Amino acid sequence: MEIIAKGISKRFFRKAGESNYFFAVKECDFSLPEAAVTILTGHSGSGKTTLLSMLAGLLAPDAGLVSADGRNLYGPDDRENSAFRGRHLAVVPQGRAVLDTLNVLDNCLLGLRLAGREAVDSIAKAEEWLDRFEILPLRSAMPRELSGGELRRVMLIRALMTEAEVLFADEPTADLDEENTEKVLEALQTAAHQQQKTILIVTHENEALKIADRVFRMNKGEIVPA
Amino acid sequence: MKRSHLVLHLSTAALALFLCIGTATFLGPCVHEDGSAGPCSDAGTASVLLSGVLAVLALLPLLPPVRRSPLMSVVPGAAGAILSVILFLVPGVLCRLCMMSTMHCLSVMQPAVRILSAALFVLFLASVVSNLRRRKAA
Amino acid sequence: MKRLAVKNLLGRPGRTAALFFLVLLLSLTLCGGGLVLSSLRTGLGSLENRLGADVIVMPAKAALKTDLDTLFLQGTIGPYYMNMSTVDKIAKTEGISRLSTQIFLSSMRASCCSIPIQVIGFDPESDFTVSSWLKESRQGSLDEGRLLVGSRVNANPGESIKLYNISCPVAGQLQPTGTGLDTAVYCTLPTIRTLMTAAEDLGGYSSISGDPSETVSAVYIKVKEGVDPKDVADSINVHVRKVKAVQTRSVITTVADSLSGLERILTLLIIAAAVLVWLVLFAAFTLMTGERKKEFATLRLCGLSRGRLAGLVFREAAIVSLLGSAAGVGLSFLLVHAFSGALGNALGLPFLLPSAGTAATLALAALFGCLLAGPLAAAVSARKLSRADTGLILREG
Numbered sequence: 001m002e003i004i005a006k007g008i009s010k011r012f013f014r015k016a017g018e019s020n021y022f023f024a025v026k027e028c029d030f031s032l033p034e035a036a037v038t039i040l041t042g043h044s045g046s047g048k049t050t051l052l053s054m055l056a057g058l059l060a061p062d063a064g065l066v067s068a069d070g071r072n073l074y075g076p077d078d079r080e081n082s083a084f085r086g087r088h089l090a091v092v093p094q095g096r097a098v099l100d101t102l103n104v105l106d107n108c109l110l111g112l113r114l115a116g117r118e119a120v121d122s123i124a125k126a127e128e129w130l131d132r133f134e135i136l137p138l139r140s141a142m143p144r145e146l147s148g149g150e151l152r153r154v155m156l157i158r159a160l161m162t163e164a165e166v167l168f169a170d171e172p173t174a175d176l177d178e179e180n181t182e183k184v185l186e187a188l189q190t191a192a193h194q195q196q197k198t199i200l201i202v203t204h205e206n207e208a209l210k211i212a213d214r215v216f217r218m219n220k221g222e223i224v225p226a
Numbered sequence: 227m228k229r230s231h232l233v234l235h236l237s238t239a240a241l242a243l244f245l246c247i248g249t250a251t252f253l254g255p256c257v258h259e260d261g262s263a264g265p266c267s268d269a270g271t272a273s274v275l276l277s278g279v280l281a282v283l284a285l286l287p288l289l290p291p292v293r294r295s296p297l298m299s300v301v302p303g304a305a306g307a308i309l310s311v312i313l314f315l316v317p318g319v320l321c322r323l324c325m326m327s328t329m330h331c332l333s334v335m336q337p338a339v340r341i342l343s344a345a346l347f348v349l350f351l352a353s354v355v356s357n358l359r360r361r362k363a364a
Numbered sequence: 365m366k367r368l369a370v371k372n373l374l375g376r377p378g379r380t381a382a383l384f385f386l387v388l389l390l391s392l393t394l395c396g397g398g399l400v401l402s403s404l405r406t407g408l409g410s411l412e413n414r415l416g417a418d419v420i421v422m423p424a425k426a427a428l429k430t431d432l433d434t435l436f437l438q439g440t441i442g443p444y445y446m447n448m449s450t451v452d453k454i455a456k457t458e459g460i461s462r463l464s465t466q467i468f469l470s471s472m473r474a475s476c477c478s479i480p481i482q483v484i485g486f487d488p489e490s491d492f493t494v495s496s497w498l499k500e501s502r503q504g505s506l507d508e509g510r511l512l513v514g515s516r517v518n519a520n521p522g523e524s525i526k527l528y529n530i531s532c533p534v535a536g537q538l539q540p541t542g543t544g545l546d547t548a549v550y551c552t553l554p555t556i557r558t559l560m561t562a563a564e565d566l567g568g569y570s571s572i573s574g575d576p577s578e579t580v581s582a583v584y585i586k587v588k589e590g591v592d593p594k595d596v597a598d599s600i601n602v603h604v605r606k607v608k609a610v611q612t613r614s615v616i617t618t619v620a621d622s623l624s625g626l627e628r629i630l631t632l633l634i635i636a637a638a639v640l641v642w643l644v645l646f647a648a649f650t651l652m653t654g655e656r657k658k659e660f661a662t663l664r665l666c667g668l669s670r671g672r673l674a675g676l677v678f679r680e681a682a683i684v685s686l687l688g689s690a691a692g693v694g695l696s697f698l699l700v701h702a703f704s705g706a707l708g709n710a711l712g713l714p715f716l717l718p719s720a721g722t723a724a725t726l727a728l729a730a731l732f733g734c735l736l737a738g739p740l741a742a743a744v745s746a747r748k749l750s751r752a753d754t755g756l757i758l759r760e761g
Contacts, residue, residue: 050755058665059755079669086667093758097662101375102368111666158666325525326481327516328547333705341702 001069001088001165001198003032003055008064010050024050026221027064032166035196037189037211041203041226042218048202049094049170051218055200056168057085068166086115090159094170094202097155098143104130105139107154111162122161129157133183148175156184160191166198167191173205185211231356235288238306238349242281245342249273253338255323256330266331269321273339276313280306280346287353300357306350313343369679383648383681384688387734390641391692395730397634399700400707401627402722407542407714408616408623414541415612416493417464417584418593421454421600422446424608426581445579446607453604454583459591464490465580467556469563481517482548483527485556493584494550497538506535509558512550515540516705525549528562542708542716585609623713646741649681653745660749661757670750677746678739685738692734693727 008028011021024047032038032055042048053059054066057073066073068088075081090111098107108126112118130136133153143151152175159167169188173181189211191197201208209215215226245253255270286292286302293299317323317336324331373380426444445467455463467485486494488506498512506512511532513519524531532551540546551559557577587593593611600609660673668676700707701717708715717723 049758053755053758056665056755058758059753079671082664082667082669082672085665091665093665095758096658097665097758099368099372099659099662101372106371110662114663114666114668162666323518325518326547327518327705328709330706332518333703333709337702337706341698 005030005066008061023221036213037192037199038214039212046218047221056091089166090162090164092155092159092169108157170202239284246277266323269317272316303353310347383684386645387688388692391689391734393637395693396696398726402718406718407716410541411714418587419585419597421583421609448578459596461588462586464584468581510535514546516546542714649742649745661754664754673750674746681738681742689734
């Protein structure tokens with residue numbers, strides 16, 4: 001599935017100098033091709049996360065259009081947009097995004113369950129992923145008992161479990177040690193190349209660049225060549 | 227000790243203590259205008275004593291020697307549950323009350339003792355169940 | 365989704381308990397308040413039914429010393445008697461359809477008696493006030509020496525009550541009326557006269573002058589159709605000396621007046637308390653919204669639509685409301701039923717629990733009201749939440 005953004009902009013209120021607003025993303029044209037890992041780097045506050053959110057259908061742009069295989073991600077019907085997002089797009093956000101009332105295994109299966117796509121072998125698959133990322137013993141633990149790195153792996157497994165065609169990951173290797181960083185990057189690369197997934201990674205870390213098919217850099221809300 | 231256990235034991239003790247003080251004062255038996263005790267005074271005395279014992283039983287599992295043994299901590303809860311049933315039966319069944327339903331012992335003391343002793347029974351039972359689970363886990 | 369709502373509630377026991385307690389309080393206020401109001405209305409209705417007579421005549425002395433308006437809430441008029449010759453004079457008054465006499469005797473709480481109690485003696489032949497009630501209560505015949513006890517007298521059929529050293533077997537117990545009549549015992553005129561003689565022997569009733577068999581406490585009058593009870597009462601007051609005739613209508617009107625005053629205050633209090641609790645519930649849901657922003661953003665990014673998210677919040681609110689209101693309704697029934705005696709005493713008005721049908725209607729109304737209250741309190745926050753931009757919430761960190 002190909003994601004295409006045309007002329008998208010997003011501005012936020014911030015009183016600085018003469019203007020009351022600043023552009024987090026400014027008239028940006030961008031596309032994510034199928035079966036490739038695209039990496040977006042840049043300084044903090046350069047607009048990477050805002051762009052990722054807009055491409056993932058989570059933040060409506062002030063101007064421009066975002067489409068997935070020709071379908072507008074911000075159509076008038078929220079139910080249809082959400083169902084499409086749940087089925088085709090998976091997101092690993094930068095911050096903590098898990099349900100504190102569910103244990104690790106239930107959190108991993110959350111996306112599948114909400115989309116009504118839980119299968120007989122879903123639990124076994126989730127356990128396989130948990131084992132691969134070395135957190136299987138924590139399957140019944142509650143999120144409050146987990147470290148930052150463990151939580152990040154849970155969010156990644158949740159995204160991978162949905163089997164969505166497009167995967168957005170915002171700093172997926174933050175808080176991870178070298179060994180686990182390796183495993184996560186390998187999983188993302190496999191997903192792109194063997195399962196033909198469209199992958200966008202936003203990161204500061206150079207380690208991630210080695211799995212990139214395309215690398216872009218953001219600067220003051222604009223995309224510049226890396 | 228888990229916070230929920232502590233809350234359970236403390237709330238049971240507080241309820242039993244309230245009943246003990248209550249039946250000794252405003253929830254107590256009838257007192258005639260001349261100051262003499264009514265036929266329900268035995269029920270009042272028994273209620274005060276039993277609820278006092280229940281308060282102590284509720285606090286026992288908080289003592290370190292009892293707390294350390296999961297089996298030992300079940301005993302006060304079980305005894306409390308049995309005594310709560312006895313307390314329920316004190317006004318009107320085990321001890322006689324006055325003959326007019328408008329009298330204080332029948333209109334206030336009996337319903338108060340019955341409702342609170344039923345609540346105490348549930349709390350003691352919960353304490354037994356939670357301590358048994360703790361024992362199983364240990 | 366249903367499982368998620370339940371897991372969310374179980375996963376935050378403190379928050380769930382607080383919401384449950386608030387809804388319980390709301391339902392307790394609505395159902396408990398409604399039950400008290402309904403019991404007062406039922407009590408008034410019962411008083412109307414039980415009075416039966418249009419005019420009551422009693423010794424003038426009794427009228428001076430007793431608050432006639434609360435006569436039947438308190439029980440009887442006390443140790444004041446009139447002679448049978450006075451009854452004959454009363455009977456000659458124009459417009460009387462039926463006339464019956466009753467004798468009241470107050471037992472003392474002393475060695476003579478097991479309970480301090482009002483004893484009411486009536487003549488089953490001429491009676492038209494107590495008899496119909498006795499029939500409703502399906503009691504057997506009242507033989508001499510036996511008693512029927514009011515619903516608030518703690519004695520069962522087969523037991524005996526000792527009055528003035530005479531042990532009287534209890535023949536049956538009457539249906540409750542919510543009035544002072546419930547604390548009295550009933551017997552025939554020969555039985556009460558035996559008790560009066562025994563009382564005199566013990567020095568209990570110095571005010572009984574003359575032959576107890578020639579003495580009565582009150583005369584109950586039913587007027588002929590088309591006759592104004594006021595005319596009959598006025599005529600008796602003018603023509604018969606040393607008695608006071610009162611219309612029962614005035615007794616009921618006075619009770620109804622004080623009841624409507626109390627009803628207004630109680631209704632206002634119930635509404636104020638319910639509104640206050642609902643506002644706290646609303647504030648709790650609003651505060652929770654801020655606290656759960658991240659959780660809802662997570663659900664949105666997993667593909668949950670705004671509608672389904674609002675549905676989840678509603679479902680949680682509905683589950684807590686259902687449990688809280690059911691517990692509140694149960695608790696209010698338990699408390700009002702258990703403390704009905706104390707409530708009646710405290711309010712000083714006829715207090716009788718409503719019929720099962722009325723009680724069930726009240727319970728359903730309270731349940732329905734509280735079931736709506738929770739989701740309604742959550743509606744604003746659910747809408748606000750579902751409108752928030754997921755990307756912005758996640759961007760906030």
